[in-house]
Amino acid sequence: MILHGYWRSGAAYRVRIALALKGLAYEQVNHDLRTGGQAAPDYAALNPQRLVPALEVDGLIITQSVAILEWLDERFPEPALLPAHADGRAIVRSMVQTIVTDVHPLHNLRTLKALRQDFGASEDQVNAWMARWMTAGFAALETLIMRHGGDFAYGTTPTLADCVVVPALYSAERFGVDTMPYPHLVAAARRAAALAEAAHPSRQPDADA
Structure with a gap:
């Protein structure tokens, strides 16, 4: 897994927390929002909204932090981050x-x-x-x-x-x-x-x- 983010992005921080709680290994590619790094052509091609985070997994690109969080909990169900009921x-x-x-x-x-x-x-x-x-x-x-x-x-x-x-x-x-x-x-x-x-x-x- 490759997480595209920025160290001070609250949305990217959410995803890092979920990854840590689940004990999942990942690489990071960081885009400095202060200098417009998220608008670079290579990242814009990956995420047309030009925001962080984005998660790359085996050719799949997931954007929006909540969608990533929900995917992580479905794909790696232990420990669960949503209640059972x-x-x-x-x-x-x-x-x-x-x-x-x-x-x-x-x-x-x-x-x-x-x-x-x-x-x-x-x-x-x-x-x-x-x-x-x-x-x-x-x-x-x-x-x-x-x-x-x-x-x-x-x-x-x-x-x-x-x-x-x-x-x-x-x-x-x-x-x-x-x-x-x-x-x-x-x-x-x-x-x-x-x-x-x-x-x-x-x-x-x-x-x-």
């Missing part, structure tokens, strides 16, 4: 979508660039924008984790929800967003991150010194 799978998927659909797109690099370049937003305005959407999503997740969590975001073993929550917390802390109001989310993310230390952005071969 339909109700639990629905709850985990709702947690995933809270971040992937409603939070992450509003604070990723291309959105922040558009705020600065197209709308002239100041850094204070950009930071307020990020905090607004992160805290809204975290507040909802905190309630869901209080209802359904155990040691992790859902239950007592890691799930796809943890693969998504850990990078979201990393981004919040990176941008100075206050996470004190979300103790259950933070505790679950810390436990999951400890199981996948090799996936952390700072441990990646393309990470800044």
Whole structure:
């Protein structure tokens, strides 16, 4: 398996966590989003959306992090990252979508660039924008984790929800967003991150010194 990513990409971080939890070996090809590396012709031919991550497996190209996560769990079912019963799978998927659909797109690099370049937003305005959407999503997740969590975001073993929550917390802390109001989310993310230390952005071969 070859994972195309970028060390600080939250979406690529999700996939690295799942790979680590499942103990799967893979190679990395990294594309620096700050310099537009994802738009290089060879990668654009691989992933027409010109985003990371993408996973190459025996000629198969899978894009979009959630599609990759679901494929990994189906293709390599142990340890399972989705609950065995339909109700639990629905709850985990709702947690995933809270971040992937409603939070992450509003604070990723291309959105922040558009705020600065197209709308002239100041850094204070950009930071307020990020905090607004992160805290809204975290507040909802905190309630869901209080209802359904155990040691992790859902239950007592890691799930796809943890693969998504850990990078979201990393981004919040990176941008100075206050996470004190979300103790259950933070505790679950810390436990999951400890199981996948090799996936952390700072441990990646393309990470800044």
